[in-house]
Amino acid sequence: ELKVEQNPLFLSMQEGKNYTIYCNYSTTSDRLYWYRQDPGKSLESLFVLLSNGAVKQEGRLMASLDTKARLSTLHITAAVHDLSATYFCAVVGGGSQGNLIFGKGTKLSVKP
Amino acid sequence: DAGVIQSPRHEVTEMGQEVTLRCKPISGHNSLFWYRQTMMRGLELLIYFNNNVPIDDSGMPEDRFSAKMPNASFSTLKIQPSEPRDSAVYFCASSLRLYQPQHFGDGTRLSIL
Numbered sequence: 487e488l489k490v491e492q493n494p495l496f497l498s499m500q501e502g503k504n505y506t507i508y509c510n511y512s513t514t515s516d517r518l519y520w521y522r523q524d525p526g527k528s529l530e531s532l533f534v535l536l537s538n539g540a541v542k543q544e545g546r547l548m549a550s551l552d553t554k555a556r557l558s559t560l561h562i563t564a565a566v567h568d569l570s571a572t573y574f575c576a577v578v579g580g581g582s583q584g585n586l587i588f589g590k591g592t593k594l595s596v597k598p
Numbered sequence: 599d600a601g602v603i604q605s606p607r608h609e610v611t612e613m614g615q616e617v618t619l620r621c622k623p624i625s626g627h628n629s630l631f632w633y634r635q636t637m638m639r640g641l642e643l644l645i646y647f648n649n650n651v652p653i654d655d656s657g658m659p660e661d662r663f664s665a666k667m668p669n670a671s672f673s674t675l676k677i678q679p680s681e682p683r684d685s686a687v688y689f690c691a692s693s694l695r696l697y698q699p700q701h702f703g704d705g706t707r708l709s710i711l
Contacts, residue, residue, distance in 0.1 A: 497649065529691075531701070
């Protein structure tokens with residue numbers, strides 16, 4: 487059974503600081519997604535990582551994928567308050583092609 | 599461009615009642631997904647359709663849950679009879695093809711009393 491683990495689950499950081507969120511998954515997958523969810527809102531797609539070594543960047547967020555280590559990272563550079571949200575990674579797996587398994591999410595709070 | 603549209607946004611009903619959640623995917627998207635989100639269990643895939651055909655319903659918790667997709671622009675998730683433990687936020691999502699990023703609706707916040 488595919489398992490997706492994120493850490494940390496809670497992250498409080500100050501504006502201007504850098505930090506990394508980690509996403510480990512237990513079985514082979516060639517595709518990993520990052521989503522953002524604001525409180526009480528829907529999920530918004532941030533990145534799709536398709537191959538080993540893939541790196542994608544959007545603003546202060548950068549995601550990377552190491553399929554050999556079964557690890558993806560979401561790096562936050564010079565955090566700002568607007569980045570406060572819950573971030574989920576998700577991996578295709580679980581026996582059928584469209585079965586997306588989500589991590590529990592990392593709740594990020596950026597304080598001034 | 600309209601996104602995924604779900605209705606109702608909120609539903610409060612008594613235990614034992616039938617609940618029907620509705621979803622209109624983004625036009626042209628071939629895949630549709632139903633998720634449930636709770637604090638305890640996180641985000642769980644319940645069922646997904648490809649080209650209107652149910653592909654994997656292994657996440658449907660029990661026979662009280664059923665889902666249909668009669669055409670490319672409409673899907674329903676039905677709970678009958680409902681129980682308090684079904685209280686959750688139910689999301690519908692669609693994607694252009696399987697494997698492509700999913701676009702989520704705003705969710706239905708369901709409370710069963």
